[in-house]
Amino acid sequence: MHMSDGLVNAPTSLAFGVVAALALAVALSRARADLDDRTAPMAGLVTAFVFAAQMINFPILPGASGHLLGGALVAILVGPWVGSLAIAIVLVVQSLLFADGGITALGMNIINMAVLGVFTGYLVARGLRALAVRGRGGLLTTAFVAAFVSTVVASLGFVAEYAIGGAAGASLGTVFGLMIGMHTLIGLGEGIITAATVGAVAAVRPDLVYLLRAAPQPMVRHGRADATEGSTR
Template identity: 55%
Template sequence: MHVPDGFINAPVSVAAGVAAAAAVAVSLRGARRELDERTAPLAGLVAAFIFAVQMLNFPVAAGTSGHLLGGALAAILVGPFTGVLCVSVVLLMQGLLFADGGLSALGVNITVMGVVTVVIAYALFRGLLAVLPPTRRSVTGAAFVAALVSVPASAAAFTALFAVGGTTDVALGKVFTAMVGVHTLIGIGEGLITAATVGAVIAVRPDLVHGARELTTPLKLRVDGQLVDAPATGAAPAAAPATRSTKKVWAVGLGAALVLAGFVSYYASASPDGLEKVAADQGFDAKAEDHAAADSPLADYGVKDVDDARLSGGLAGIIGVGATVAVGTGVFWTVRRRRAAELTATSTAPPAG
């Protein structure tokens, strides 16, 4: 659902940019409470994984495809504030490097694909967990529903912006019906991908799933000054979750992202995605403007001057995953370190009076 330049007029694009900037600023502060030494690098990995899976368009109807938006997945895995930042990093990299999503429409895309999906999905996810039994199956089921609903909600948000600032005079009722209809189908795919990913992580490391941390509250014991999970009868004390390494999870996740972007993406559907299809059917696709980064060596997810389509696309995907994980991890480590510095300054400050 990457909105190109030209679909939304300048005043509304600017307003959306201001809203997106405010949301990112709030998320930067909120993410300080969500990120720790384990989750900061994993948040960068989540951004890279979303980038990779977004390359895998899947067919949803005759001549139409869809792809993961990722807001629900990011919010459930690393928290809602960090989730907004994850999707924003992905959209920024796509716009700058791959000419995907207009640069003047970046605020629109962050608002529609990042903020709306995260807010709707996480609110629904937490609401469902409040009434469902506290089990892993409930977490994956709630993730599926939340992700599914977040996609047509995002489509409705785009339609609202188009109603205010659309550059083409079209029947808004038809745009709304078409956008929500096709993105509900895409939402089913989003739900399946989100539930499968959350389920896979929660099966091996439930402590790394932000949305599942309250699933169980094990008895804690203090060992050598640290709180650890109480062992089962006759078992040796296990390492505290905070001390467990995340290297294996990180390596497996990065490997999966590289395989998806570098190899599986070649088999993605070539059909236009939901927004492109609706724009063509409703007659406002001609308003799309040439991308400012159209001459990028990675534009359209291919490496310039590499003639083999499979190799070109695969290399572009691998470069994109690497760039996204590097930028994302840098951002999240910076946020984490700033939080740590604030806590240190607070703890070492002399008492008042």
């Protein structure tokens, strides 16, 4: 979903750059309350994981690529505020060091993946949290659905930005069809990967899963109730 320079006109790029900067400033302020001896190491791990996953790209449109996003994954494991910063760091490094995503389009990429993708994933997961704490199956289902929905919503952000200031010559209908169609398929893969990763972490250390730590009731695992730590959130 990385947008390159020139895909959207300069005024639109600038406007979304400002919005992205404000969003990250709020996230930085709010993330301080979520960082502790469990969240900080996990944030580093998921940032590295997402960075590696996003380096596998395939073209969708001239100037736009498809790949796994990781928004729901980071939201479930480290929370939306820390998660949005983790994805933003990945995008900045990719843009500046690997030319993966344009510098002028960085604000739009951050909005789509670090804001829309992360917070949509978290809101869906939080809405399904009662299911997630019932057992492993519920947690895997929650992670899958959150990842799928967040991927499609992030691609809608791309379409909206192109509708406002698209400069690539492709029709809006073409952009909509390709982005939504491809990211529906990507969302299925992302859902599987997210569910598998969250499930693996929860099987060993459920207290490291932000969504479960914030839950008001214990998660049932292997036929017994395992009280999650840090439920004072």
